[in-house]
Amino acid sequence: MKTFKYQYYYAIIAELIPLAKDKISRYIKDKDVLVPVPLTSHKSRNRGFNQTELIARQIVQITGSKIVQALKRVRESDQSAGKTKEQREKDCKNPFILDQQLSSEIMNKNIIIVDDVCTTGITMNNCAQVLSKAQPRDIYAFAMFRGSRITKKIHKTPL
Numbered sequence: 001m002k003t004f005k006y007q008y009y010y011a012i013i014a015e016l017i018p019l020a021k022d023k024i025s026r027y028i029k030d031k032d033v034l035v036p037v038p039l040t041s042h043k044s045r046n047r048g049f050n051q052t053e054l055i056a057r058q059i060v061q062i063t064g065s066k067i068v069q070a071l072k073r074v075r076e077s078d079q080s081a082g083k084t085k086e087q088r089e090k091d092c093k094n095p096f097i098l099d100q101q102l103s104s105e106i107m108n109k110n111i112i113i114v115d116d117v118c119t120t121g122i123t124m125n126n127c128a129q130v131l132s133k134a135q136p137r138d139i140y141a142f143a144m145f146r147g148s149r150i151t152k153k154i155h156k157t158p159l
Contacts (some may be wrong), residue, residue, distance in 0.1 A: 007061060017065070018056035018146065028142065030064035033106050037115045038073045038096070055144055057112045065112075070102045070134065071127055094126040103134035111136040119147025 017024070018113045028034075036052035044050055056067045113127045124141045131139055 013054045013144075015057055017055065017062070021062055024059055024062050024142075027140075028059060028063045028065055028112055029110075032063070032110045033136075034059060034065055034067045034112050034114050035070050035106070035127070036067065037113060037123060038069065038071050041073070042075050043145065051116045053112050055116060055142075056105045059114065059142070068102055068105045070099050070111075071096045071130060072099055072159075094129060096126055096130045098130050098133050106131065106134045106136050107126050108135065108137050111139045113139065113141045115141070115143045117145045117147065118143035139141050154157075 033057040036050060038052075038054045039047070039050045053067070053069075059065065060067060073095050074097050111131055113124055113131070115123060118124055118141065121141075124143075128139045128141075
């Protein structure tokens, strides 16, 4: 994953996602909406791509689901790799906001937050907290890789 994120070998996703095709098809359906975890515009320009968006695009090819860029990152967090949970929590005060113009596209839908790595779940929880303002049916998480802890279902919004 470090190679994928930091050395720009993003073509590897096209090889990895099909390996998980059966599980992806079992849990992600065509009516679900994928919301990739956003990068800041600065980081996106430097990298030339958002790895979570690339992962989401590969999932769409398998499931036929839809991608909605419903989140915006309003501030940068420091790189999380190698940090303790406490350091991550301190650094990751919610840097996301809801794109109000797209909130109607996720209302009453099953949302799947797409991230590349989930270690503590802080990023996923921050995303879920913001997305819940749009009143989705349910919010789930998908991570290509995981660290020591992962949360499968993050938030349930009552109907």
